[in-house]
Amino acid sequence: MTxxxxxxxxxxxxxxxxxxxxxxxSQEARLVLARRIVERNxxxxxxxxxxxxxxxxxxxxxxxxxxxxxRLRAAARLRRGAPPGNAALAALTPEERVAYVxxxxxxxxxxxxxxxxxxxxxxxxxxxxxxxxxxxxLRVVAPAAAVRVGRRRRSGLPVLAACAATCVLVGVAVVxxxxxxxxxxxxxxxxxxxxxxxxxxxxxPDEVRYWRGRMPGGAGTGELxxxxxxxxxxxxxxxxLLVWRxxxxxxxxxxxGRTGLWWRSPAGRWFYLAAAEPGTELSVTDGRRRDxxxxxxxxxxxxxxxxxxxxxxx
Numbered sequence: 001m002t003x004x005x006x007x008x009x010x011x012x013x014x015x016x017x018x019x020x021x022x023x024x025x026s027q028e029a030r031l032v033l034a035r036r037i038v039e040r041n042x043x044x045x046x047x048x049x050x051x052x053x054x055x056x057x058x059x060x061x062x063x064x065x066x067x068x069x070x071r072l073r074a075a076a077r078l079r080r081g082a083p084p085g086n087a088a089l090a091a092l093t094p095e096e097r098v099a100y101v102x103x104x105x106x107x108x109x110x111x112x113x114x115x116x117x118x119x120x121x122x123x124x125x126x127x128x129x130x131x132x133x134x135x136x137x138l139r140v141v142a143p144a145a146a147v148r149v150g151r152r153r154r155s156g157l158p159v160l161a162a163c164a165a166t167c168v169l170v171g172v173a174v175v176x177x178x179x180x181x182x183x184x185x186x187x188x189x190x191x192x193x194x195x196x197x198x199x200x201x202x203x204x205p206d207e208v209r210y211w212r213g214r215m216p217g218g219a220g221t222g223e224l225x226x227x228x229x230x231x232x233x234x235x236x237x238x239x240x241l242l243v244w245r246x247x248x249x250x251x252x253x254x255x256x257g258r259t260g261l262w263w264r265s266p267a268g269r270w271f272y273l274a275a276a277e278p279g280t281e282l283s284v285t286d287g288r289r290r291d292x293x294x295x296x297x298x299x300x301x302x303x304x305x306x307x308x309x310x311x312x313x314x
Contacts (some may be wrong), residue, residue: 013059016060016106020064021034022065033070036070037062037063037070040062041055041062042059049249056116057119064095086141095122095128101140102116104138108248115246206229207225208228208254209223209225210224211293214291215265215273217265217267217271219244219265219266223242224240224251224259224260224273225240226238226240227240227241238255240259257277258275258311259311260272260274260311270300271296272294273294274295274309276311282311285309
């Protein structure tokens with residue numbers, strides 16, 4: 001994982017924690033508390049998808065009901081009332097609030113949200129999400145400025161005055177990898193049977209499906225998408241995604257109508273997968289095309305190949 005990816009993941013978790021926190025409080029105080037929660041749970045060194053997923057669950061759990069020792073330092077500021085625009089969000093129960101933030105703000109897929117709610121011990125996730133879907137838009141406001149990542153200190157000093165100065169309506173950005181994205185997936189034990197592929201739901205209104213079909217090596221069904229996330233200053237951030245077995249794995253940006261990534265099969269073999277928007281030409285050197293998906297066979301191993309795969313016009 002690159003430093004840029006670690007920065008994006010840290011910033012995303014701080015924003016989500018900020019919104020899931022109970023009660024009101026000044027934006028600065030909530031940011032301080034959100035940063036403490038993230039820094040207590042996020043690994044100090046970049047880790048793979050599994051470690052990040054486990055840390056994410058811990059962050060959400062502590063954000064729903066922050067430990068008393070973390071709240072004491074910010075207690076005085078947290079009594080000042082809900083920040084402008086988030087009173088309706090603060091009025092929800094912790095379970096409703098985390099479901100709303102993950103589903104309606106972060107825009108996670110329904111089956112991913114249900115899995116996270118189960119990990120958090122939230123009962124009745126199906127009925128809860130139906131209530132969330134029926135809610136009116138709460139017009140959630142979240143901090144927009146970047147959150148510093150680097151050497152972490154557990155100081156209680158207020159940080160990032162710029163974050164406290166501005167708020168914008170945001171959709172939490174999906175983590176983007178470097179120019180050669182990596183989707184490392186833990187392999188099951190050799191004796192374990194491969195689980196059935198999760199049926200992929202229809203793309204969201206802000207997504208374009210580039211390909212859907214069978215993954216290499218008989219690893220079930222997957223799909224490559226391009227998600228268009230609005231930017232605060234206008235325009236869109238176009239991010240490629242591989243959806244496979246309930247996970248959304250970051251791929252190459254799709255601003256040119258093409259996306260791809262290195263993906264590790266359950267058998268330990270790396271494949272570069274690439275696809276293009278319908279009507280866009282795509283050619284991959286040394287690649288094979290089947291049903292709209294280009295594949296380049298890579299080596300076996302724990303580390304992704306460093307080889308960069310150019311995505312060319314027809």
